[in-house]
Amino acid sequence: MGVIAFASFCRTRCYRMTKKILLVEDEFFVALDLQTIIEDGGYTVDGPYVSVQEVLDHLDGEHPDLACAILDVRLRDGEVFPAAERLHEAGVPLIFHSGHADERALQSRYPGAAVCGKPCSPALLRRTLSMAVAGPDEGDRAAS
Amino acid sequence: MLDSDLRVRSYTEAARSIFPLQPSDRGRLLADVSTRLANTDYLDGAASVAAGGAAMQQRVTTRGGERTLSLRILPYRTQGDGIDGATLVLTDITDALSMESALAAERERLDLAIKAGGIGVWEYRADTGESILDEICRELFGFKTEDDAHSRLLFDRIAAEDRPTVELALAEAIAARGDFETTFRVNADGQERWIKGFGRVITEAPPHRMVGVSIDVTAEYAVAETRELMLREMNHRVKNLFAIISGIVSAASRSHDDVREMAEDVRERIATLGRAHSLASPAGEQQSIELRALVEATIAPYKGQSSITIDGPRLLVDRRCLSPLALILHEWATNSVKYGALATAHGVLSVTWLLEDGQLRLEWSETGGETADTDSAKGFGTLLVQTSSRQLGATLERDATDGRYRLRLLLPDTVLSHD
Structure with missing residues (x-):
């Protein structure tokens, strides 16, 4: 099981040159900070998007190929969940970055999602990001 | 004790604090005996009782007014049911009186404090659900003077989300015969108010009642x-x-x-x-x-x-x-x-x-x-x-x-x- 997953993971990886990370954050200074962290990790940033509507429109229009999504929970026009739902269904790993997040509730709603409390340390975010992009099997293998 | 001529027949030691009698005074007319009392009305009283009049009681004071005494004049009865003089019984009631006035003053102060502090006083009987509210307490709950303030109606005034807490606290206090202390919201005349209630179960005499006070703590809550x-x-x-x-x-x-x-x-x-x-x-x-x-x-x-x-x-x-x-x-x-x-x-x-x-x-x-x-x-x-x-x-x-x-x-x- 683990081997098959690893193989498929390797194949996707070889086809994708730089991985794109969706960034949803309505505080531009926070976005600026996250953008630096993401780009320093060797990824490109898709965003930042500041509202749920913006993200939904973007997902509808462009069908972006995303390696992961970092989502602020509370946005100008409401909570990010409609967008999170879509991303989750599409199999995009989610990282919630929020000052008000209820970690357990989020993880039961989106199994496998990571939660980083705001303000998040850059090191923790980098680690969370690389784990999310590598996929859950990576973690399984490391544990066994 | 006086004989029928109102001469001193005998006296107790305590009586000397009012009538400074000497052993040699036995047989002297009471009228000739010096007294510390402010007036000598007692002489008329004694004469009347010794002459067969009804026993009497009056309040007398010492000359300076420092002490107040209760004076009872009783007929001195002989074995043959005749009357042979009178007995003067003096009881110093100064302390009792000052305690009474102190109590009255205390009560007045308490009333004043309760009024000034906006403290409502209430009484509640768990067995009947009956409740008695004073004027201020009625106001706190938004009742008019003539309104019925049965506890059922009282609970209606308490905000729905606080009602179970208040009911539980009351039930617990009554079961444990302990104290009740809860803060809750009241909707009185369309305005919300925070009330702090404190009560205690009085078990001295059945039925057990809870007596308590309520104060408006809206400002503190704000x-x-x-x-x-x-x-x-x-x-x-x-x-x-x-x-x-x-x-x-x-x-x-x-x-x-x-x-x-x-x-x-x-x-x-x-x-x-x-x-x-x-x-x-x-x-x-x-x-x-x-x-x-x-x-x-x-x-x-x-x-x-x-x-x-x-x-x-x-x-x-x-x-x-x-x-x-x-x-x-x-x-x-x-x-x-x-x-x-x-x-x-x-x-x-x-x-x-x-x-x-x-x-x-x-x-x-x-x-x-x-x-x-x-x-x-x-x-x-x-x-x-x-x-x-x-x-x-x-x-x-x-x-x-x-x-x-x-x-x-x-x-x-x-x-x-x-x-």
Whole structure:
């Protein structure tokens, strides 16, 4: 099981040159900070998007190929969940970055999602990001 | 004791405190015996009783009025049921009387305190659900004087979400014969009120009752609520500042190679944020800041010999826009000090604003300096201005014509505060 997953993971990886990370954050200074962290990790940033509507429109229009999504929970026009739902269904790993997040509730709603409390340390975010992009099997293998 | 002629027959030791009798006084007429009492009415009384009149009781005082005594004059009965004189029984009731008046005074004080303190007094019987409220308590619960205030109706006045707590606390206090202490909301005449109730079960005589007091603590609750709101607000502000500073450090790290220079640049921005932040009321109630104050505070450190005019209508800026606005103004000011009007003695800077079509139009206009290049590099400052403008939802225009360098920021109505 683990081997098959690893193989498929390797194949996707070889086809994708730089991985794109969706960034949803309505505080531009926070976005600026996250953008630096993401780009320093060797990824490109898709965003930042500041509202749920913006993200939904973007997902509808462009069908972006995303390696992961970092989502602020509370946005100008409401909570990010409609967008999170879509991303989750599409199999995009989610990282919630929020000052008000209820970690357990989020993880039961989106199994496998990571939660980083705001303000998040850059090191923790980098680690969370690389784990999310590598996929859950990576973690399984490391544990066994 | 007196005989029928009202001569002293015998006396007790205690009687000597009123009648200073000597053994030799036995057989003397009472009328001839000196007394400490204020008057000698007792002589008439004794004569009447000795003559077969009814026993009598009166209150008498000593001459100075220091002591009050109860005097009873009883007939001295012989074995053959005849009357042979009278007995005077004196009881000092001074202490009892002063205790009574002390009690009355105490009660009066208590009444006064209860009234002044707005304390309502109530009584509740669990077995019948009957409740008795005093005037103040009725008012607290919004009952009119003539209204029936059965506990069933009392509970109706308590806010639905607090009702179970009050009922439980009452039941527990009654079961344990203990004290009841709960704070709850009451909807009285369409207005919400916080009431603190304290009660105690009185078990001296059945049926067991609970007697208690209620006070209006709405004001205290309002203060506590405001304080909590302020703390949350402060907490939010601090977190927000941390986020902005993190962003600034990130941005600086991209545009700087020299650590000293970067540290200096970052510290300048942190100082700007600090100055802007101190404009917002430390009490946290204030949600808005005057635009003029913000402009003045941001430019103040760069005021040299140049002439600066600041002009615009009185406008309040929403507190959430404080940091990005301050950062933009700061970048403009630092640029002006480096290249523009603030760099020279004959430079003129004018900062003006006005409301136009629901937009705030903030104009920064310099003459007398070098006109900075209009397509400025993607520097650190530029990045901060861009990020701040995006945060504000603002658009930025710049032009340099006829020796005048002009920056124009168009801000949406949302940056303004209307409270």
